Amino acid sequence: MNDQLDRALGAYYGLALGDALGMPTQVMSREDVVRVYGTVTGFEPALPDNPVSAGMPAGSVTDDTDQAVIVGKLIDEGRGRIDPLRLAHELLAWEKEMKAKGSFDLLGPSTKAALDAVARGVPAAEAGRYGSTNGAAMRVTPVGIAFAAEPLPDFLDRVVESCQVTHDTTVGIAGAAAVAAAVSTGVGGGTLDAAVAAAVTAARAGARRGHWIAGADIAARIEWAWQLVEGLPQAEALDRICTLVGTSVASQESVPAAFAVLAVAGGDPWRSTLLAASLGGDSDTIGAIAGAVAGSVAGLSALPAEAVRTLRTVNALELEPLTARLLGLRASGTPGTSAAPAPATGTGHGTATATGSAYSPAG
Template sequence: MVNGTSHGSGRDLARNASHDSVGVSTSNDTYDHALGALLGLAIGDALGMPTQSMSHERISLEYGSTPIRSFVDASPNQPIAPNMKAGSVTDDTEQALLLAGQLMDGDGDLDIRQYAYALLNWEEDMKARGSLDLLGPSTKRALERFQAGMDVEQTGILGTTNGGAMRACPIGIANRPGPHLAETARRSSIVTHNTEQGIESTMLVAAAVSYGIDGADPEEAMLMACNYVAGYLAMSRFEGHALGHWSPKASVIARTRWAINWARNHTGDDAVDLYDHDMFGDQLRALIGTSVEANESVPAAFAIATRYAQRPYDALCVAANIGGDTDTIAAMTGAILGAAHGASAFPESLATTVQDVNDLDLATTADRLLALSGRNDA
């Protein structure tokens, strides 16, 4: 326990949330889309768990030449989660639910110091369980600086990876597109990913989820998210506010726009026949990349979600087999497509399994987050 305060893990927060604590009057359709976002996140994460940090070729050697299309146990040679049980989620879902709990505790606002302690306690809990699936490189470095007494505005100034984006789904459920969504995404990035890339990527995923819940189709939601983030960045620059620390690395928003347009050229029934999964994957790895860097993994997720916009489960399977940061790419892809399509986008058996294996109650979490969004007041 860090700082003498106990903060539950993401799993605990999802399990312990109570329907009685918040009254929700959102429409069943809106609720279905919010639940779909959380299910897509968790199912994508669990599908990508056994392949994370492995090359596409290594995945085939470890799990067979047939692509993974269901939950499987992690290989003993899995570099992050050896022998992990089929259907288990990783830090992506755990930390997203941890953030959800922080938002619910703060009535929609985020206390960033409390959030930092919650992340530290989460890692302590993981270590106690013997897990190797701990904090990512940017988050770990930033929290070490936080513990050493560094100002919270400075701890995350080197964080250009996707840790903020992987946790962003609850922000999109708890907020309609607007200033509060952007500010919450920014605040959630300050401690660990206080860079242009970290903040842009977090806003992008949160906004795409939010637009999907509000009824936009997947491609429309992603394009609107790009416009939303670009507009917010332009306004911030006009007002003289720096949105995150500068990094020489490529822009997430620019590369995501490019990735969406590139994927659109390989979408549709004819394109799917002519430009098969393997060719698409080869080109995605070569042109976009699938590393933990936000300016690779986020555009990769948006590209996959674009090409397979009407085939959400196929999208998650492609992401899980693509190589690189597969669990995070599949989790972000699932959150975006689940928000746009709803819970029925994914096999019911996998939705049940992922919640049973990880002791999750995503329905209650969706309910409570929606209560913060103001959608029931519209």
């Protein structure tokens, strides 16, 4: 396996790894996670009283992985472009299938509200004008696999397409841009430091796309969260992430929290995802983001082989063919057209629209 394919598979399977490890602890407080699990050391089944993941066996992925696969398939089928209405229909079909299975892990409120608006005839470019949670960030990894992060305006165009329909906001796009750029940098051979730097740069530029919405600056918060945990013992670092950074579905909390986890773990994919699971809150999404970035830098070969086998078996997950096709787009240099970013205003609409769902009750 060549290095770029190893890194791309590391990103996709790293996302699934963090998602599955965080599945049983999502919507739990950090105190409850410590009380029930102590330190998370591997896959666990969900407790029967978990309002989101009850009944899910150990190693199960959630909407984070499922929707990242949907986005990847649409990029592949569209030869680098995502049709926003097609994305809306695919997400609605996914939720219908989940409901049929009796799953509680459904579309988050931002995504649901936007897709309901589309169903009422609201144009796709307007449906996501209020979505600010982390659904766009959680499913954007295939954009980072399929496209180089430079030139940045072209790359942001592709990020925006993956955000369209549900999270067309400055905050939603900035969070997605950070994750996509970090993954793309890792897949391209970059170090963890380079990936974090790319995330900050892309988040800053991404915040100039889409409808303006109030929220802390994600680029600044990634830098701050990265430094916040420096030199702290593990337990203290996790407590500080929960207390100060936050672990909710808000993009300006969960995205910086994922980068803080990466800092604590030194970018190790397995340790990063275990620490994310130990946070509680939106732990599956924080773990998915941290796992995708760490996996893009370290590669699939750095993920525990037994854990990857569990992911494949429990979820019938086979990401190799899709990942290879996405890398084919990257190799062909299919950037699409570039549009200059419009300034963010209270009523303005830039070149972006966004999509988002966090873990089920919130995204």
